[in-house]
Amino acid sequence: MELIRFKINGDEKGSLISLESNKNIPFDIKRVYYIFGTINGTRRGYHAHKNLRQVLICVSGSCKILLDNGKKTEILLNSSDQGLLVESLIWREMFDFSADCVLMVLADNYYDEEDYIRDYQEFLDYITKIKN
Numbered sequence: 001m002e003l004i005r006f007k008i009n010g011d012e013k014g015s016l017i018s019l020e021s022n023k024n025i026p027f028d029i030k031r032v033y034y035i036f037g038t039i040n041g042t043r044r045g046y047h048a049h050k051n052l053r054q055v056l057i058c059v060s061g062s063c064k065i066l067l068d069n070g071k072k073t074e075i076l077l078n079s080s081d082q083g084l085l086v087e088s089l090i091w092r093e094m095f096d097f098s099a100d101c102v103l104m105v106l107a108d109n110y111y112d113e114e115d116y117i118r119d120y121q122e123f124l125d126y127i128t129k130i131k132n
């Protein structure tokens, strides 16, 4: 997990942030998706990826991210100039979405349901097996 700080091109017109593969985003971007209009109180995610790198950017509003690689960390994303790099084999849950939250995610591969681990015990077993 790493927080990336993006440069804001600000002037009297407002602000602009540019995201570029292998420059301020540390991989080839193959997919972008965004989560918005999240119903109050929703908690989502509940999965890890076997092989996927992602950068999460809260471009509007705020939300919290729980990351778990065996050890749990909670991160508040509330600024559009911050990107949260999430590597493979990290369990994630997203919650406390503000009504105006738009969570944009950049990924280094296409959507592939086969890459998901959606069961927490299976995730723990998988990382234990890989470490040994």
Ligand code: TYD
Pocket (backbone or CB within 6 Å): 031, 033, 035, 044, 045, 046, 047, 111
């Ligand atoms: P889901 O993985 O359940 O979202 P979350 O983990 O945030 O709770 O995804 C919601 C739906 O969107 C599910 O039917 C799969 C689909 N989906 C795609 O078609 N493409 C994508 O890139 C993603 C991330 C999800």
